[in-house]
Amino acid sequence: MAEQKLRILALGAHADDLELLCAGTLARWAKAGHHIVMATTTWCKFGSYELSLEECSRLRHAEAAESAALIGAEYRALMVPDDGVDPYDPEQQRQVTDLIRQTRPDVIVTHAPTDYHTDHCNVTELVKWTGPVLGIPQYETDSEALDYNPALYFMDTLNGRYFEPTNYVDISQTIETKLAMMQCFRSQIGFLKQYFDFDVLEQIETVARYRGIQAGVRYAEAFQRYGGAGWGNLTIHYLP
Ligand SMILES: [Zn+2]
Secondary structure, three states, rough: OOOOOEEEEEEEEEOOOHHHHHHHHHHHHOOOOOOEEEEEEEEOOOOOOOOOHHHHHHHHHHHHHHHHOOOOEEEEEEEEOOOOOOOHHHHHHHHHHHHHHOOOOEEEEOOOOOOOOOOHHHHHHHHHHHOOOOOOEEEEOOOOOHHHHHHEEEOOOOOOOOOOOOOEEOOOOOOOOHHHHHOOOHHHHHHHHHOOOOOOOHHHHHHHHHHHHOOOOOOOOEEOOOOOOOOOOOOOEEOO
């Protein structure tokens, strides 16, 4: 994998999901020269009690773009309504299909179907929905149909529960980058601490250490390959 340059698409529901759940791996892949696209599905309007909805959304996407830039990743935003991700909405199906066709990923990383937030699970379902149509030219979007099957991986759940990993990535060398990426979300970190007593940086360190213990390394991120028909089988197993 290290010799072959790959294209990776990571799709999270909200700005900061990717930083929490797979940024150490993305940083590692970026370092190895792979092309990374980090994408957010929703508007992200609901993360503040002080800012207007529009201001919150603008700020979150600016922070997400800043984080992506730290590893030289492209940043995309689909702007689906918050708490409104809907795998049965034809427009959202088309948007996600087009994002995948446009970015032509070898590997797609998205949420686990067992994660805590309905938006997360619905993003999973949306991505799974695209599987059968990605390669069908009669299902038209702005971008050309794919002529190959990307591999699909689910990233860990927020607290590591209801998730049985099939693959671990050693992020011992990139956990500092992961934390620096999370720290771009200045508005979010303060909000979570103030109103929910949730220390997001501590959470990252703790879950990475826990997955590291399972993988036999200092810090790791956990993934699960989706083996449904029509998806690729490229392995992301990446321990030293
Ligand atoms: Zn989220």
